[in-house]
Amino acid sequence: MKKIINAPEDYVDEMLQGIYASHPDQVKCAAGDLRCYCTAHKHDGKVAIITGGGTGHLPLFLGYVGDGLIDGCGVGGVFQSPSAEQIYNITKEVEAGAGVLYLYGNYTGDIMNFDMASEMLEMDDIECRSLVGADDVLSNKNPEARRGVAGIFFMYKAAGAKADEGGTLDEVYAAAKKAGDNVRTVGFALTPCIVPEVGHANFELKDDEMAFGMGIHGEPGVWNGPIKTADELAEESVGEILADMPLEEGTEVALLINGLGATSVEELYILNNSVRKQLDAKGVKVWRSWTGEYATSMEMAGASISVCRVDDELKGYFEHPVNTPFICQK
Amino acid sequence: MKKIINAPEDYVDEMLQGIYASHPDQVKCAAGDLRCYCTAHKHDGKVAIITGGGTGHLPLFLGYVGDGLIDGCGVGGVFQSPSAEQIYNITKEVEAGAGVLYLYGNYTGDIMNFDMASEMLEMDDIECRSLVGADDVLSNKNPEARRGVAGIFFMYKAAGAKADEGGTLDEVYAAAKKAGDNVRTVGFALTPCIVPEVGHANFELKDDEMAFGMGIHGEPGVWNGPIKTADELAEESVGEILADMPLEEGTEVALLINGLGATSVEELYILNNSVRKQLDAKGVKVWRSWTGEYATSMEMAGASISVCRVDDELKGYFEHPVNTPFICQK
Numbered sequence: 001m002k003k004i005i006n007a008p009e010d011y012v013d014e015m016l017q018g019i020y021a022s023h024p025d026q027v028k029c030a031a032g033d034l035r036c037y038c039t040a041h042k043h044d045g046k047v048a049i050i051t052g053g054g055t056g057h058l059p060l061f062l063g064y065v066g067d068g069l070i071d072g073c074g075v076g077g078v079f080q081s082p083s084a085e086q087i088y089n090i091t092k093e094v095e096a097g098a099g100v101l102y103l104y105g106n107y108t109g110d111i112m113n114f115d116m117a118s119e120m121l122e123m124d125d126i127e128c129r130s131l132v133g134a135d136d137v138l139s140n141k142n143p144e145a146r147r148g149v150a151g152i153f154f155m156y157k158a159a160g161a162k163a164d165e166g167g168t169l170d171e172v173y174a175a176a177k178k179a180g181d182n183v184r185t186v187g188f189a190l191t192p193c194i195v196p197e198v199g200h201a202n203f204e205l206k207d208d209e210m211a212f213g214m215g216i217h218g219e220p221g222v223w224n225g226p227i228k229t230a231d232e233l234a235e236e237s238v239g240e241i242l243a244d245m246p247l248e249e250g251t252e253v254a255l256l257i258n259g260l261g262a263t264s265v266e267e268l269y270i271l272n273n274s275v276r277k278q279l280d281a282k283g284v285k286v287w288r289s290w291t292g293e294y295a296t297s298m299e300m301a302g303a304s305i306s307v308c309r310v311d312d313e314l315k316g317y318f319e320h321p322v323n324t325p326f327i328c329q330k
Numbered sequence: 331m332k333k334i335i336n337a338p339e340d341y342v343d344e345m346l347q348g349i350y351a352s353h354p355d356q357v358k359c360a361a362g363d364l365r366c367y368c369t370a371h372k373h374d375g376k377v378a379i380i381t382g383g384g385t386g387h388l389p390l391f392l393g394y395v396g397d398g399l400i401d402g403c404g405v406g407g408v409f410q411s412p413s414a415e416q417i418y419n420i421t422k423e424v425e426a427g428a429g430v431l432y433l434y435g436n437y438t439g440d441i442m443n444f445d446m447a448s449e450m451l452e453m454d455d456i457e458c459r460s461l462v463g464a465d466d467v468l469s470n471k472n473p474e475a476r477r478g479v480a481g482i483f484f485m486y487k488a489a490g491a492k493a494d495e496g497g498t499l500d501e502v503y504a505a506a507k508k509a510g511d512n513v514r515t516v517g518f519a520l521t522p523c524i525v526p527e528v529g530h531a532n533f534e535l536k537d538d539e540m541a542f543g544m545g546i547h548g549e550p551g552v553w554n555g556p557i558k559t560a561d562e563l564a565e566e567s568v569g570e571i572l573a574d575m576p577l578e579e580g581t582e583v584a585l586l587i588n589g590l591g592a593t594s595v596e597e598l599y600i601l602n603n604s605v606r607k608q609l610d611a612k613g614v615k616v617w618r619s620w621t622g623e624y625a626t627s628m629e630m631a632g633a634s635i636s637v638c639r640v641d642d643e644l645k646g647y648f649e650h651p652v653n654t655p656f657i658c659q660k
Contacts (some may be wrong), residue, residue, distance in 0.1 A: 001630050002520040002540075004597040006559045011600065018599030020607055022619045069389040101427040126414075210332075212458040229336045230344075262592035264628040265388040265656075269348030270341065276351055289352045292656075298594040301332050301629065326595075326622075328658035 001194050003299070008196035012055045012077055013328045019062070026066055030093035033125045036060045036086050038093045041175040045165040047172045048072065052087055052114070052158070053105055054079040056195070057216060059326035060152070060295045061104070066324025069160035074113075077193050079217050080107035081300045084116035089212030091121060091128075099127035099169035103159055103176055105148030106134040127304040129173045129309070131155070135306065136187040137211035138222050147215050150295035151256040151306045153181040154318065161320035175317060179308060184245050186237040189214040189260060190227060193297050212236065216260065216297040230267070236272035242282065247309060249283030254318055256306035257289065261296040264304055268292065275305055287315065294327075331524050332605065333629070338526035342385045342407055349392070353655040356396055357417070360423035365405040366416050367392045368423045377493040377552060378402065378424045382484070383440055384409040388523070390482070390625040390655035391434070393438065396654025399490035400433070404443075408525050409547050411439035414446035421451060421458075429457035429499035433489055433506055435478030436464040447479040459503045461485070465515040465575045465636065468543035468552050477545050480588040480625035481513040481636045484648065491650035505647060509638060512617065514575050516567040517634030518635055519544040519590060523627050546590065546627040564604035567635045572612065576656045577639060580615030586636035586649055593633055598622065605635055617645065624657075647654045 005011055018033040020027065030036040052074030054060040062073040072090035074082025092102055100121065102114045114130055121128045127159055134144060135151030159176035167175065190210045192201035202218055205211060210228070213221030228236070247253070257272045259265065268291045286308055295304070310318070322329045335341055346364040350357065360364035361364040382404030383391040392403040402420035404412025421430055432444045432449065444460055451458045464474060465481030512601065520540045522531035533548055535541060540558070543551030551644070558566070587602045589595065597623050606616055617640055625634070640648070653657045 002557065003595060004520070004560050004563060004601050006561050006600065006604070011596070014595045015599045018606070018621070021616075022599070022602055022621060032410075034489045056594075056596065073427065080622050083355070172534050190334070205334075214382070230334050231336050232336060240647050249483035255603065261594055262629050263334060264386075264591055264626065265623070266341070266345045266628060270336065271348070272336050272352055273348035274336070276348070282401075287349075291348070291352060293595070296594065298596060299631065301591050303334055303594070307613055323660050328660060330658060330660070 031089040037073045052082040063076030068322035084113040087117035106132040154179040158317040161317035177189040183304040184241045184306040189302035191301040195299040232276040238278040252287040254308040255289035257291040260300040260302040260303035355411040361419040363550040367403045382412040392654030398652035417447035432460040436462040459462040481515045484509040488647040491647035513635040513638040514571045515582040519632035521631040523630040560604040568608040585619035587621040590630040590632040
């Protein structure tokens, strides 16, 4: 295991200590619990947006907490859900009188705990709505059963912008849902990653092998085989996305080329270039793209491609300035 | 070779095509040469700052071109210097009447080509000064013979801020030099990386082995041995830095915890936490820290630690807002 760590059982808390010490003007914890991660900039009357999920995906999930994005994040163990109590404690800290949106990835443990926290809020008369990201096309034929992966980036941006503009809970929910309804993601891994407390990879890939359609926790993909070129991967990925969400010629999209951890930014821009060629050939116009690490799996090599159909409303949300310790857009 | 690429010989140009297509409002190329990378926001009367170096270190070097930082970058092949002609063409594009600072890493090929470009400028009556980053403590006992690594981050920030404030060439040079004089870096690698056109690593590390003091092109370090913990690496690194640049109790420093490519951001914050403990024990105060990928070596796993002694002048430079396609600070 080639990691720069101390005791594996201290992985999450030492990471959090480093983050809080580095960004005291921007974030703080609630209830004396490092894993209750909250913005230090609460705005009265704003809808509070809260997420959560397992550690090991930075900047997901906590990296999206900050100005113009979201307000709190429950930090679970590596690839584990935060508890309902943690989510509840975060909510009590950041809730600002305009209701709460729970926005997180479509995983069983997270759904259970966010639902439980939501029930606790009912007793406090705090209005709460929940929405999951479920953008991973290859994880299931049924859109509602799909895993949430990097596409939640666009949902955070839409919800965060709408809340910042003073939107109501229903409006913030609708903005996030519109982004979620219009985004599709396909990903692939070239190497596995290692959960620190386990100490070895939970699957293997040969020296020349990759896994197409793999999830960010190493969930099996649709095929394992020899590594393809960036052009071939772009063609296959864009093909899967457009088969699921047909786009007319002239449609504008936002593009997210996301690195899973170990893949260099150089390669991500090569992939960006390959994806643009594919979309261009189909008459789909890339309005704007983001390239870098937005949802990772520790030291996994690989990438994901998210395509989000945009109109003027979504463009406005995606152009909204944001500033967190991990993500900055002017 | 687990990379998402097409033909290895197209690696640099396809990367650049992806970058230009993604950020047309911020950057452009000069002289019809993709590798002459320039800001799209030229400001008359501002000192122009130009860098350059080999590909494979994103966001170094081109990622620093943008508002509040630098103006142009010569893009070499993987781990190769850009040519004197490319540097000259960039200079002619971004030079804005107040002279030019060449600011780059201390490598023989780069020095030769920047010096040659500088001689070409003399004939055009354009004033030019040159400065190299040479912050890698373990690369040589002689400070002037040291390699430039991630510490140039602070030199770019100081020079960029001073130029943005309307400083003269001498003032911009002095700002960058002051940052350079006060920064020291120690780095270590856990895995090698692969030059695409070579196709295999140029050295090996065993499954439990790391290289302490290794350079970002795989230059040998001071020891190879079993992987140490984050706390042990922080202790040894801070020890080397303070042996080279003794700091009195109460001194304030800026800290850069830089990932070399494959190391997760989670680990970098664990290392940040470990380094803070070391500095704290010595009475050195961390004024502010940056954590992430600022100078990489493609898919190399590992990190570097840069410590920069700060006063009010340097703090002002480092707080200056910047915005490039790769680096944003409000």
